[in-house]
Amino acid sequence: xxxxxxxxxxxxxxxxxxxxxxxxxxxxxxxxxxxxxxxxxxxxxxxxxxxxxxxxxxxxxxxxxxxxxxxxxxxxxxxxxxxxxxxxxxxxxxxxxxxxxxxxxxxxxxxxxxxxxxxxxxxxxxxxxxxxxxxxxxxxxxxxxxxxxxxxxxxxxxxxxxxxxxxxxxxxxxxxxxxxxxxxxxxxxxxxxxxxxxxxxxxxxxxxxxxxxxxxxxxxxxxxxxxxxxxxxxxxxxxxxxxxxxxxxxxxxxxxxxxxxxxxxxxxxxxxxxxxxxxxxxxxxxxxxxxxxxxxxxxxxxxxxxxxxxx
Numbered sequence: 001x002x003x004x005x006x007x008x009x010x011x012x013x014x015x016x017x018x019x020x021x022x023x024x025x026x027x028x029x030x031x032x033x034x035x036x037x038x039x040x041x042x043x044x045x046x047x048x049x050x051x052x053x054x055x056x057x058x059x060x061x062x063x064x065x066x067x068x069x070x071x072x073x074x075x076x077x078x079x080x081x082x083x084x085x086x087x088x089x090x091x092x093x094x095x096x097x098x099x100x101x102x103x104x105x106x107x108x109x110x111x112x113x114x115x116x117x118x119x120x121x122x123x124x125x126x127x128x129x130x131x132x133x134x135x136x137x138x139x140x141x142x143x144x145x146x147x148x149x150x151x152x153x154x155x156x157x158x159x160x161x162x163x164x165x166x167x168x169x170x171x172x173x174x175x176x177x178x179x180x181x182x183x184x185x186x187x188x189x190x191x192x193x194x195x196x197x198x199x200x201x202x203x204x205x206x207x208x209x210x211x212x213x214x215x216x217x218x219x220x221x222x223x224x225x226x227x228x229x230x231x232x233x234x235x236x237x238x239x240x241x242x243x244x245x246x247x248x249x250x251x252x253x254x255x256x257x258x259x260x261x262x263x264x265x266x267x268x269x270x271x272x273x274x275x276x277x278x279x280x281x282x283x284x285x286x287x288x289x290x291x292x293x294x295x296x297x298x299x300x301x302x303x304x305x306x307x308x309x310x311x
Contacts, residue, residue, distance in 0.1 A: 043091065076227075142293070
């Protein structure tokens with residue numbers, strides 16, 4: 001029987017000790033930014049879109065950071081030792097809920113007693129339209145601006161718990177942000193209602209537009225229900241190609257965090273145009289077209305208007 005060499009064990013042991021040491025030394029309850037002398041509460045979110053909403057409410061009173069980076073696939077994210085160090089510093093953590101973050105329970109076992117807030121709480125979820133997911137909620141509620149208003153209210157309630165003195169400030173920030181959401185809600189209603197009824201059909205890679213489709217009078221079709229199960233089977237492709245042909249859909253789309261290769265093949269086989277990639281589960285980087293949620297809505301609306309108005 002061969003035993004492992006000592007030289008192969010020591011580096012791993014040192015690495016494990018080092019990570020544990022970093023986590024143990026990072027349990028302070030407030031975050032101190034590089035440009036701020038005063039300590040402030042630290043809120044951590046599971047992905048970039050939640051961080052952007054929270055930052056609009058937090059102003060300069062709370063430091064907000066996303067665990068995942070722009071462009072990351074969030075459904076089955078594999079958290080890292082550095083993520084565990086971050087959560088040890090946090091005063092609270094925001095998750096979307098509705099089954100979106102399949103990794104969050106395991107992640108929270110290492111987080112200690114940090115308050116955890118689910119931002120979709122209070123919303124009436126839509127079910128995923130798939131036999132394989134019968135009875136399970138569609139998690140993408142933030143894709144409809146009118147639903148995001150509930151996220152804002154939940155963030156305010158959470159922030160007031162860790163910073164009661166900031167209540168009036170958070171309410172003011174929330175009011176301003178909700179005004180912007182309501183403007184976008186009106187824009188979506190006006191533009192999407194102007195499309196011919198036969199053109200109000202969103203075909204994407206993931207079934208992430210159920211809330212937007214429901215709230216603004218559209219239909220939805222997709223290659224797979226959620227990105228955590230993005231298997232492109234011949235049957236799924238054939239069904240979607242038939243649906244595109246039968247409904248004479250002019251343009252189909254995908255999203256930025258997954259490959260669009262299969263969807264482009266659906267476009268080729270069905271005779272539809274490929275209209276580009278929506279931002280759904282992640283913002284772009286700061287220099288991209290969707291660095292904030294409000295800009296994400298605008299970018300996606302422009303793609304829809306351009307693609308579905310093709311004669």
